[in-house]
Structures are given as C-alpha cells and as structure tokens.
Amino acid sequence: xxxxxxxxxxxxxxxxxxxxxxxxxxxxxxxxxxxxxxxxxxxxxxxxxxxxxxxxxxxxxxxxxxxxxxxxxxxxxxxxxxxxxxxxxxxxxxxxxxxxxxxxxxxxxxxxxxxxxxxxxxxxxxxxxxxxxxxxxxxxxxxxxxxxxxxx
Numbered sequence: 001x002x003x004x005x006x007x008x009x010x011x012x013x014x015x016x017x018x019x020x021x022x023x024x025x026x027x028x029x030x031x032x033x034x035x036x037x038x039x040x041x042x043x044x045x046x047x048x049x050x051x052x053x054x055x056x057x058x059x060x061x062x063x064x065x066x067x068x069x070x071x072x073x074x075x076x077x078x079x080x081x082x083x084x085x086x087x088x089x090x091x092x093x094x095x096x097x098x099x100x101x102x103x104x105x106x107x108x109x110x111x112x113x114x115x116x117x118x119x120x121x122x123x124x125x126x127x128x129x130x131x132x133x134x135x136x137x138x139x140x141x142x143x144x145x146x147x148x149x150x151x152x
Contacts, residue, residue, distance in 0.1 A: 002074065006112040010119040013065050017058040021127045024054035025134050032138065037105025040142035047138050048106060051131045055099070063088070063095035064119045069113050099124030 010112050028050055032043050067088050069075045082090050094107045098120045 002112055006075070008114050009065070009069070010116050013062060013116070014119050014123045017061055017123050017127065020058060020061070021054055021130065022085060024050060024081035025130070028134070028138075041144050044135065044139050047135060051135065055127065055131070058124075059095045059099045059104040060092065062099060062116070063092040063121075066109070066113065069116065074111075076109055076111070076113030078107050079110055080108050095120065100128070101125050118141060135145075 004142075007012050023079065023144065028047050032047060035043050035046070039047070043079075070087060070091070078087070079088060080106075083093070091106055094109070094117070095106050098117050101124060103121070143144075
C-alpha cells in the first residue's frame with residue numbers, strides 16, 4: 001500500500017514539474033519574439049533567467065515533497081550530514097543536488113522516500129536537457145538574426 005502511495009505521489013510530482021516546465025517554455029516561446037525592442041542577445045539572456053527560475057521552482061516543488069513525506073516516518077527518513085539549520089533546508093539541498101543529478105551523497109533518503117530521489121533525478125535530467133535544447137534553438141533564432149543585421 002505504501003509503495004502504491006509513493007508511486008502515485010512521485011508520478012504526480014513529476015507530472016506537475018513537467019507541466020510547469022512546459023508552460024514556462026511555451027510562454028517564453030510566445031513572449032520572446034514580442035520583445036523586439038530588446039537586443040536579440042538580451043532576449044536569450046531573459047530566456048536563461050526565466051528558465052533558471054522555472055528550475056528553482058521545480059526543485060522547491062520536490063523539496064516540499066521531501067519535507068511533507070518526512071512528516072510520515074513510515075515513508076522513510078534522511079540520513080547523513082544534515083546541516084542542523086532545519087529539515088526544510090536539508091530537503092532543499094537534497095533536492096538541488098538530486099534534480100541536477102550531481103548526487104554528492106552527503107544526505108541520503110531511506111525507505112520509500114528514496115524512490116522520490118530517483119524520480120526527481122530523471123525528471124531533472126529531462127527538464128535540464130529540454131531547457132538546453134530550447135535555448136539552443138532560441139540562440140540560433142536570435143543570434144543568427146543579430147549577426148545577419150550586423151553585416152548589412
């Protein structure tokens with residue numbers, strides 16, 4: 001029963017993060033061309049900033065999931081080099097390290113909570129590479145146009 005709860009919760013979190021990211025990229029794709037009064041290279045910079053914020057929100061989504069899951073000791077615990085500054089910050093640190101697939105291993109999830117780390121790592125990897133692809137396309141659009149205008 002707990003395993004089913006973990007699967008449903010983890011799947012829902014991944015879906016929410018993916019939808020949030022989709023919406024952020026969709027709005028950027030719609031909005032960046034409307035910023036014609038801003039130099040093309042700065043539009044790319046705006047895109048990078050917006051995507052950074054989207055990733056931070058997604059990471060905090062998972063951090064809050066760790067925090068709330070820890071309220072039910074039967075679901076698992078965190079062990080390792082905990083900061084002592086509060087469990088929420090430890091959850092945020094674990095989430096940042098897991099989402100980016102850095103995986104230092106200083107803080108480790110145990111029990112059913114560890115399945116969330118796997119789902120978060122896969123989700124983070126997908127969303128980060130999606131962002132890189134999006135920014136590559138934006139750079140081709142705006143930087144190529146910028147270079148063509150400079151040579152005229």
